[in-house]
Amino acid sequence: MPWDYSDKVLELFKAAVQGDAGTHMGELENPDGFGEYGSIACGDTLRFTFRVRRHPTDPARDVITVARYLTFGCTSAIAASEALCSLLEAQGKTPVEALKVTNQELVDFLGGLPEQKIHCSVMGAEALQRAVVDWARKRNYPIDGLLPDLAAENAQEGRIVCSCFSVTEPYLRRKIRELNLRTIAEITNALKAGGACGTCHHAPGGLQDLLNEIWGQPSGAPDEGAGAGVQPLSGAGRSSEHLERQVEAVLKNVISPLLRKEGGDIELIDIKGYKVYCRLTGQSGRCRSAPENVKLLVEQPLKEQVDVRLQVIAV
Amino acid sequence: MKTVYVDNNATTAIAPEVLEVMQPYFTSEYYNPSSMYSAARAPAHAIQVARETVARCLGGVNPLELMFTGSATESNNTALFGAVQANPARRHIITTAVEHPSVLEIGKELARRGYDVTFLPVDRNGELIVDDFVRALRSDTLIVSVMMANNETGVCYPVADLARIAKETDAGIVVHTDATQAVGKLPVDLKSALRHVDLLSFSGHKIHAPKGVGVLFVRQGTPWRPYLLGGHQEQGRRAGTENVPYIVGLAKACELAEAGVAEEQNRVRSLRDRLQATLEERIPALEINGKAAARRLPNTLNLAVHGIEGEAILYELSRHGICASSGSACTSGTLEPSHVLKAMQVPFTAIHGSVRISLSRYNDEADIERIIEVLPTVVAKLRKLSPYWDDKRNCLSI
Numbered sequence: 001m002p003w004d005y006s007d008k009v010l011e012l013f014k015a016a017v018q019g020d021a022g023t024h025m026g027e028l029e030n031p032d033g034f035g036e037y038g039s040i041a042c043g044d045t046l047r048f049t050f051r052v053r054r055h056p057t058d059p060a061r062d063v064i065t066v067a068r069y070l071t072f073g074c075t076s077a078i079a080a081s082e083a084l085c086s087l088l089e090a091q092g093k094t095p096v097e098a099l100k101v102t103n104q105e106l107v108d109f110l111g112g113l114p115e116q117k118i119h120c121s122v123m124g125a126e127a128l129q130r131a132v133v134d135w136a137r138k139r140n141y142p143i144d145g146l147l148p149d150l151a152a153e154n155a156q157e158g159r160i161v162c163s164c165f166s167v168t169e170p171y172l173r174r175k176i177r178e179l180n181l182r183t184i185a186e187i188t189n190a191l192k193a194g195g196a197c198g199t200c201h202h203a204p205g206g207l208q209d210l211l212n213e214i215w216g217q218p219s220g221a222p223d224e225g226a227g228a229g230v231q232p233l234s235g236a237g238r239s240s241e242h243l244e245r246q247v248e249a250v251l252k253n254v255i256s257p258l259l260r261k262e263g264g265d266i267e268l269i270d271i272k273g274y275k276v277y278c279r280l281t282g283q284s285g286r287c288r289s290a291p292e293n294v295k296l297l298v299e300q301p302l303k304e305q306v307d308v309r310l311q312v313i314a315v
Numbered sequence: 316m317k318t319v320y321v322d323n324n325a326t327t328a329i330a331p332e333v334l335e336v337m338q339p340y341f342t343s344e345y346y347n348p349s350s351m352y353s354a355a356r357a358p359a360h361a362i363q364v365a366r367e368t369v370a371r372c373l374g375g376v377n378p379l380e381l382m383f384t385g386s387a388t389e390s391n392n393t394a395l396f397g398a399v400q401a402n403p404a405r406r407h408i409i410t411t412a413v414e415h416p417s418v419l420e421i422g423k424e425l426a427r428r429g430y431d432v433t434f435l436p437v438d439r440n441g442e443l444i445v446d447d448f449v450r451a452l453r454s455d456t457l458i459v460s461v462m463m464a465n466n467e468t469g470v471c472y473p474v475a476d477l478a479r480i481a482k483e484t485d486a487g488i489v490v491h492t493d494a495t496q497a498v499g500k501l502p503v504d505l506k507s508a509l510r511h512v513d514l515l516s517f518s519g520h521k522i523h524a525p526k527g528v529g530v531l532f533v534r535q536g537t538p539w540r541p542y543l544l545g546g547h548q549e550q551g552r553r554a555g556t557e558n559v560p561y562i563v564g565l566a567k568a569c570e571l572a573e574a575g576v577a578e579e580q581n582r583v584r585s586l587r588d589r590l591q592a593t594l595e596e597r598i599p600a601l602e603i604n605g606k607a608a609a610r611r612l613p614n615t616l617n618l619a620v621h622g623i624e625g626e627a628i629l630y631e632l633s634r635h636g637i638c639a640s641s642g643s644a645c646t647s648g649t650l651e652p653s654h655v656l657k658a659m660q661v662p663f664t665a666i667h668g669s670v671r672i673s674l675s676r677y678n679d680e681a682d683i684e685r686i687i688e689v690l691p692t693v694v695a696k697l698r699k700l701s702p703y704w705d706d707k708r709n710c711l712s713i
Contacts, residue, residue, distance in 0.1 A: 003626075010630075017631060017696050025700050040703055040713065041663040043624065043643070043652065047702035070702035072667075074626035074643070078700060116650075164651070188650065195650030270449050275484055277449045313483045315449055315476075 005075060006111035012079040012086075024085035026068040032138060033064075033095060035130030037123050042165045042192065044073030044120070046081055048127040050088065052095065052135070059139040064088050064098060069127075076113055077120040083109045084124040095132045099146060101125060103179070103190075118189045122179070161206060164196035169210070176214050184208060244271045246306045251278070254305065255298055266298065274309045276302065316636040319682045323521070324466050324496060324615060324673035325640055330523035330571055333564045337525075340560035348557055349548065358559045365566035369530060372569040373515070374504035382531050382549040383562045387495040388417035390516030390531035393542040393553065395421045398458050398489040398514065399430075401538040405457035405487075411435045411443060411472070412658040414462055418493055419654070422460075430457075440607040441470035441659045448477055452484050459490045463497035467642055467655040467671055468605035469615025471501065478511035489513050489537060495521055499572030500579045500612050505532060513537040519561065523675070524568035528561035575676055583674050584613035590672065590683045591616050597691040600711050602665050604656060614674040617642075619656065619665035620694055621711045622703040628670050631693040637686060642669040664703065664711060 005013075016023050031049035038045035047070040055061035067085035071078050083106050088098060103121035107113050113121060129147065136143035158170040172193060181187045184207045188195040193207065200206040251268055259265050264282035271277070278298060299312035320328065340358060348359035363378075370378040384390045395418065410422045412434045419434075426432040433451045435443055443461070459481045464471045478490040491514040494503055499522040505512060514537065518529040533539055533552070546554030595601055600621035605611050620628065625643030632639055642653025651657070652666045661669070672686065698704035705712040 013630065014634070016700060019696070019699070027702070036702070040667070043650070043667045045702055070700060072622065072624060072701045072703050074624050075630045077624070078627060192650050269446050272452065272484070277480070311483070313480055315445055315480060
């Protein structure tokens, strides 16, 4: 499906891939701030680093001068990373001011994003926050009051609500409020949570329950129906244990030795009622795998020695 | 810049020969083939001839065993729901985890309606384990539906063997196969190798006919009920006025496709193999999905590039005039990567970086050259941007 990207998104993506002058691909060595968000398993990751011009006495007056990113992700994820760095470098913000950069500002900078790609901008804001936390730690700047408890989230504390994308309850609670997410679809577009198997949508303690708890009253959205039940493979339909043992014995003691003399063997796959599924292997498999040969070599002796109703099916 | 179109498993260019035979049925021969006046005989006759042609291309089946539909998706729906309706006593369906959504989603829907549905897994090569299939067969198995060849990886499944095993187990099991990717690339012979198959689906637009026309084969005697009601067309099995020009076009395309199987197996295969070998040489950390399978469609090459994302690759290819596709999450409209690659357990560092290149008889050496020129550079540039690629050591870094 071709996404309806804005010209700005495509322009930034193209410039980034070509490594044009003024783009921000890369990773700073010994950065003043380092933040990473996402994972390769989930499909996108942003590694964000920045450098500041240090104020001689007051860390709060450090100014971000250089910002760089490495991004694993789609067209819009790469463009959003460019947007983040351009925005920060252009505005000369302090790290604390940078904390106020929202994903909406990135979306606006990009001239809009398709709804299902909003999570690319959220990734930018999250990586930035983490980098600022790193800066604060390095500069010994007390930042606790300004931020949600990212340390806990980073350590993946808290119950995982969406296991497909490893999204935890504390993170969901914070982002649902921050981004004013009102429906499951909005959560999925912004955070990816619930975007794969969907079992967390209406599960107890799932996305709908969190929405209800945070915003009050159920939305009354109809349930989407249960997921597909998958029947485990099984050898259903077996009837007589005794018959099976007899078949196995004849295969093992009569047919297999004959075949082995010629450099082959027989493998029993399954028995269902009077149907015996087996495979000729080795020499016998190569020259005698045709179904008619299996009938002759295997079915006839089984009919004679066990039960005339037996039928052999070559696998 | 000439467009290099290598997304032929998605759709194909209409063959000029096909377009030509269709033309009269848009203009002078527009009559409803069911009408009584003599002018309507021409379109009615054209459908009859088309049915005979397709019947011949499928190994010489009875033309009355074929019906024309609107798409392979319609054929699959008609086949499966029709078989379910006709066999109320049976409750078990066997299909695979790698079917096209038009079969897979029916499987899930039937599970919601209370049927037992077995989705057979595939191994790392994308192949089915036949023993799993044998063990899955039950006394109440209603349908076995296994595709002939996978649209994403090109891996071919042993449908002839599976159909025989199913029928030897229980002649009442209805065997269906989605042959959409197979027709024109593999021999499809319903009188010999595939004689145990009851229902077979495919569409026109994968073989250089237009979109919007498909075929369903229903072997005589198969317990099956019509799905679209409300008309006598197609012997009452698919109501709706026949799409005459498209049916005529599809028959012509079948003829060309049958004649082209040998070319697919030789010329197209050698183009694909050369592309595969060169890319393997020039792109480090590259997976070829389905490469180790016993049989693979000659036109299909499914790559998984470690450390970068497929949608970004496609955009870059598109800027260089190359049309390909991807099983990446970002192209699927959901947030999940391809169910086929997931079922094959493609490594998590590569599953988002898949690119499918699928050739047709209209591709040539120059197309392959252009891909060889462009793709390795695109991959290298995107890897420079990726946090999971060590550019100095030229390897994945997690």
